[in-house]
Amino acid sequence: MTHARFAAVLAPAILAVLATLGAPAAHAHRTWLLPSATVLTGKDALVSVDAAVSEDLFEFDTNALQLDGLSVTAPDGSVLPAENRSTARRRSSFDLKLTQPGTYRIANVSETVAASYKVGGETRRWRGNPDAYAAFLKELPAGAQELRATRMQNRVETFVTYDKPEGRAFVPAGVGLELMPQTPPTDLSVGDTSSFVLLLDGKPVADTDVTILRGGNRYRYKMGEIALKTDAQGRFSVKWPEAGRYWIGASHGRRPGDMVGEDPASAAAQQPVRRAGYSATVEVLPQ
């Protein structure tokens, strides 16, 4: 029961990844957390966050993002509980009460394995928790061939600041892709330059594509994506051209289409290839 539910709720995220890989940019699915505000002050500071996988950026037009891996880090490094969690068909939501001054790191982390294989010319698919992969292999029918399996590590984030941008919420988890802001990731204005370091398993990752897209593409003809690459130190910088909410995305690893189908009994089949994905939402306000 638990297992089935886990597999089902992860489906949108997997579809999102597959869509991103194969489809033209205009129809890409993107995963995001969208906070009601990124800069707060005064008493009773509360931020509400929506979470979804969508075609148009920051429109809840496709599927809710399941928040099983939600983790909110407060400025002092402690874990802040989310309140009023709910999941509807097209979006999930939760509230956060901000009490400590500083920047909060809001993340949803997921890890799953997606596999396909052929039995007598027919393609079958499986997806589930990485812990269940070994059992899945054992239960494969005799004659199964061309196994392609991907272990997907995804991290979706956004950041909000209460009073001053400070604190120590940014400690690498050391798994998959992560973003370490080198300048405060909140309280951004048009014309500001932000710098980040992209990490893979806790280490800077060089020469990796980063895509930045402003929300509201539903209302314009050109996507206007900003395409960047991390440098030798894993760094990239962006000068914010317009006010709006921006999505920062990166991925690393082999695409499922690149894989050679393996014999399920082979050693290679025991270790799915790894693909890591990352996305973050930041807000840029008028000067």
Add this chain to the structure above:
Amino acid sequence: MTMHLRYSVALGAALAAPAFAADLTLKIELPRLTVAEYHRPYVALWLEKSADQGFAGNLAVWYDLKKRDNGGAKWLKDMRQWWRKSGREVQMPLDGVSGATRAPGEHALSLGSAQALAALPPGDYQIVVESARENGGREVVRLPLQWPVRAAQTVRAQGEHELGALALEVKP
């Protein structure tokens, strides 16, 4: 009360040993707006160095002081430029700087005895005026100020929507 206040301001200025003195009057017009729901604007006035727009001191901050438990502080961040330059670093209310919001119309502020000017090094500055209104817009207007003041003059500027006419009258 008034006497006492004047005395303490004069004493404070004397202790800070102002390098330069001048008469500065800033006239600010808050436009009367015909909107369904009008709230008086939050307004911040501060000094910036012309060369790099570096913050050089607060002159005035008008915000809602009447809300219980300093509740009006919640919207101070809406004066975005001020918030980034100074607001998030200081505790409200700010002695000698913060005050209540003001009604539409013209307001004349005498800034000659402002603390921010008391120890201001000579140079080219701007007085920045930022207005932000609940359910309304935001506007920033800058007026140049050469410090110390060498000649009497008036600098004018005109806001477009949230601020009206502004005039800075200076006399040595």
